[in-house]
Amino acid sequence: MIGIGNYYYSQLPRFSGLLLILALLVQPVSVQAADRSSSLYAEVQQSIYQVRIINRKTGHKRTIGSGFVIERPDLLVTNYHVVSAYTNDPEDYSIEYLATDGETGVLELIDVDVLHDLAVLVADKDLGKPLKTDALPEKGATLYAFGNPLGLGFSVVTGTNNGLLVESEDKNILFSGNLNSGMSGGPALNEQGAVVGVNVATAGNAVSFLVSSQYLNALIAQLRLTNFEPRTNLHESIVQQLKFSTTDMLQRLRTSPWKLVSVGNFKAPSRLDKTINCWDGSENNEDHGLVNVIAVSCSNEREIYLDEKLSVGNIQYQYTWYDSEKMIPPRFYRMYEAQNTDEAANNATKENVKDFKCSTNFVAIASQDFKMTVCRRDYVRYQGLSDILVTGAMVSQKQQGFLFELFMTGVDFKESMRLVKQLFENFQWQT
Amino acid sequence: MADLNSLLLEIQLRPLSQYYRLTKFPVRIGRALDNDIILSDPTISPHHLEIDQTEQGKLCFRNLSKENGSRLNGKALTAASLAITQPINLRLGNRRMRLLTTAMQVTQTSVNHCRGWSKVFCYPLCALGLVGVTGLAFFYESYLQSIFRKELVYYLSSVMPYLLGLIALALLIAGISRLANQRWEFFPALGLAALCMLVPHLLGELGHALNYLVTANWPLESLLLLSNFLLIPLLFYTYIRTVHHAEPWSALGIALLFSAPLLVYQAIDLTDQWTVKHEFTGQADFNRNLSAWDLRLKPTLSIDEYFAETEKQLVSSSP
Numbered sequence: 151m152i153g154i155g156n157y158y159y160s161q162l163p164r165f166s167g168l169l170l171i172l173a174l175l176v177q178p179v180s181v182q183a184a185d186r187s188s189s190l191y192a193e194v195q196q197s198i199y200q201v202r203i204i205n206r207k208t209g210h211k212r213t214i215g216s217g218f219v220i221e222r223p224d225l226l227v228t229n230y231h232v233v234s235a236y237t238n239d240p241e242d243y244s245i246e247y248l249a250t251d252g253e254t255g256v257l258e259l260i261d262v263d264v265l266h267d268l269a270v271l272v273a274d275k276d277l278g279k280p281l282k283t284d285a286l287p288e289k290g291a292t293l294y295a296f297g298n299p300l301g302l303g304f305s306v307v308t309g310t311n312n313g314l315l316v317e318s319e320d321k322n323i324l325f326s327g328n329l330n331s332g333m334s335g336g337p338a339l340n341e342q343g344a345v346v347g348v349n350v351a352t353a354g355n356a357v358s359f360l361v362s363s364q365y366l367n368a369l370i371a372q373l374r375l376t377n378f379e380p381r382t383n384l385h386e387s388i389v390q391q392l393k394f395s396t397t398d399m400l401q402r403l404r405t406s407p408w409k410l411v412s413v414g415n416f417k418a419p420s421r422l423d424k425t426i427n428c429w430d431g432s433e434n435n436e437d438h439g440l441v442n443v444i445a446v447s448c449s450n451e452r453e454i455y456l457d458e459k460l461s462v463g464n465i466q467y468q469y470t471w472y473d474s475e476k477m478i479p480p481r482f483y484r485m486y487e488a489q490n491t492d493e494a495a496n497n498a499t500k501e502n503v504k505d506f507k508c509s510t511n512f513v514a515i516a517s518q519d520f521k522m523t524v525c526r527r528d529y530v531r532y533q534g535l536s537d538i539l540v541t542g543a544m545v546s547q548k549q550q551g552f553l554f555e556l557f558m559t560g561v562d563f564k565e566s567m568r569l570v571k572q573l574f575e576n577f578q579w580q581t
Numbered sequence: 582m583a584d585l586n587s588l589l590l591e592i593q594l595r596p597l598s599q600y601y602r603l604t605k606f607p608v609r610i611g612r613a614l615d616n617d618i619i620l621s622d623p624t625i626s627p628h629h630l631e632i633d634q635t636e637q638g639k640l641c642f643r644n645l646s647k648e649n650g651s652r653l654n655g656k657a658l659t660a661a662s663l664a665i666t667q668p669i670n671l672r673l674g675n676r677r678m679r680l681l682t683t684a685m686q687v688t689q690t691s692v693n694h695c696r697g698w699s700k701v702f703c704y705p706l707c708a709l710g711l712v713g714v715t716g717l718a719f720f721y722e723s724y725l726q727s728i729f730r731k732e733l734v735y736y737l738s739s740v741m742p743y744l745l746g747l748i749a750l751a752l753l754i755a756g757i758s759r760l761a762n763q764r765w766e767f768f769p770a771l772g773l774a775a776l777c778m779l780v781p782h783l784l785g786e787l788g789h790a791l792n793y794l795v796t797a798n799w800p801l802e803s804l805l806l807l808s809n810f811l812l813i814p815l816l817f818y819t820y821i822r823t824v825h826h827a828e829p830w831s832a833l834g835i836a837l838l839f840s841a842p843l844l845v846y847q848a849i850d851l852t853d854q855w856t857v858k859h860e861f862t863g864q865a866d867f868n869r870n871l872s873a874w875d876l877r878l879k880p881t882l883s884i885d886e887y888f889a890e891t892e893k894q895l896v897s898s899s900p
Contacts, residue, residue, distance in 0.1 A: 440728055480873050481727075487871040508865055508867035521871065525865040563895065
């Protein structure tokens with residue numbers, strides 16, 4: 151993987167309609183902006199570096215990203231996902247910087263914030279003038295993103311600030327400009343040359359994302375307390391951050407007021423909170439013949455990047471209603487059973503997760519019997535975190551069916567069960 | 582002691598054996614034209630065996646064949662003499678024969694002697710009935726699998742390939758039977774072909790119902806294992822016993838011989854499944870069966886009981 155968040159591409163198909171509209175609306179480049187970008191480039195180029203992860207075995211780069219000097223002349227900030235290969239395997243990898251003038255040197259990792267995809271590194275010499283941070287300007291203001299796209303050379307990308315995505319879990323800045331792989335970790339500057347965000351991801355077509363500088367400030371403030379000493383228990387710290395974040399998310403989802411929506415004869419909670427996004431998945435009768443299908447699927451559309459094959463923090467659930475008065479029960483159930491499969495398997499590997507353990511029982515939810523299965527698989531390296539799959543089917547009606555599926559990644563098992571239990575208690579059957 | 586004038590030599594041939602009455606001794610058997618009994622079998626030497634009688638009324642045998650040899654009651658023969666109180670088995674080269682007396686009893690057989698479920702191989706109506714049931718089962722299956730409103734001919738047309746396969750299989754079985762038996766036995770073959778298709782289907786349905794009953798995957802898996810490995814040999818065995826009146830051991834041998842390609846195929850399939858099962862798939866493995874009749878042993882729990890049970894199973898089992 152090269153730098154910037156390739157993992158966002160997996161969510162693309164769902165957004166494609168939205169993407170197109172945004173691309174048409176945004177015209178980021180203006181004449182004044184081009185002038186300012188050339189002067190800014192001259193001002194900050196001494197403070198911007200390429201960060202590269204080197205495989206010790208071959209001496210060649212494995213991952214590249216960008217970084218910039220902050221707080222102290224020898225401190226560099228980049229994205230966590232740029233250095234994740236190193237944090238996961240410090241024996242085999244090392245971190246190096248490459249200056250605009252071609253000079254290289256070794257970097258040491260101080261600390262990371264996996265939730266906001268930030269990492270702070272220290273060099274053995276002064277690298278340049280530290281950049282200042284600033285609050286986000288008004289919506290529509292021009293921002294200048296710096297970095298080294300595809301390792302081709304230091305570049306500046308002009309784009310528009312489209313505000314903080316307050317409804318998302320990440321609370322990233324929507325930046326309408328063309329970030330590319332390799333620019334991850336580079337700074338996005340305002341007109342005054344202060345850092346308002348850190349390049350992190352793109353969904354293509356000038357839809358890009360920046361980490362808000364407030365999280366960078368928080369991380370730096372915390373590191374001041376320890377005088378920027380490299381953290382010794384980095385892995386434990388990452389696990390704690392993840393556990394805290396996902397547990398916090400589950401508790402927040404449980405305590406926010408829920409809105410019930412009708413899905414066939416059931417009423418079920420749809421958006422548990424504003425970070426959850428729901429889509430209609432009903433199918434038309436041409437595809438389903440005698441069966442009437444109503445479906446709603448919801449997700450927080452979040453992936454906290456841990457490594458190439460593991461990301462956590464996602465919650466997704468869906469309700470699907472089936473009914474057909476024109477099919478005899480065995481025929482209806484033949485169709486119903488064929489639909490009772492889960493699609494929620496992510497691309498986790500056996501190095502990351504253990505096998506699923508499952509428990510299937512029958513439970514009465516809103517006066518209807520469900521055959522309900524809970525599965526958990528524990529993480530190998532992130533102790534205490536599990537993937538949870540809950541899937542079940544209503545079995546008490548002969549010509550009506552209701553499938554429920556919920557998949558959460560990187561959560562605490564007991565905490566997740568509290569949410570699931572509360573979900574079940576909120577289902578309503580309406581005749 | 583047997584009367585030597587009533588001695589018979591039985592040369593075992595299919596479908597009907599040949600009999601020679603032995604009236605004068607010594608008798609010499611071989612492929613050369615100057616023998617008393619001439620056998621044009623390439624594994625028999627020009628002069629192969631001589632049978633004579635002793636003064637005590639015993640028979641004495643002498644092997645004349647250097648290259649192919651003879652066996653007497655299963656043992657290699659050079660020269661031996663013995664009294665005939667029961668059939669004497671001889672083997673000359675690859676040719677089997679027996680020495681008998683006319684007084685010896687033969688076992689009773691009856692073409693219509695059918696017991697238990699092997700009756701389907703005796704009565705044409707049974708076979709036709711089975712074909713009908715098989716057709717209906719596949720018709721119903723095709724109806725269940727469709728989610729669209731279809732004309733009757735749609736379901737009929739989806740049954741036709743099964744009927745085609747059934748008749749082709751029946752003809753193959755009947756043809757092989759015809760070669761061995763020298764007579765047509767079409768209806769038993771039709772019954773056998775119908776059972777070969779119907780029983781696995783019914784076992785699958787039974788396994789599905791049992792899976793749901795006990796909320797597990799093992800009933801269907803074990804029934805499929807039985808069906809894949811035991812059903813076809815067992816059906817063939819019963820067919821050969823009933824239609825060909827073969828002895829149990831030889832019927833078993835032939836049944837295994839004819840099912841061998843299928844058994845090897847199933848074994849390959851099974852080892853593939855085991856290989857896949859031991860690989861990491863990232864998929865959750867649990868029973869997903871649903872049944873309209875909801876016949877099950879597990880009770881319906883309240884939400885509180887459900888989560889207590891789930892935690893008991895998923896928390897205690899992990900470190």
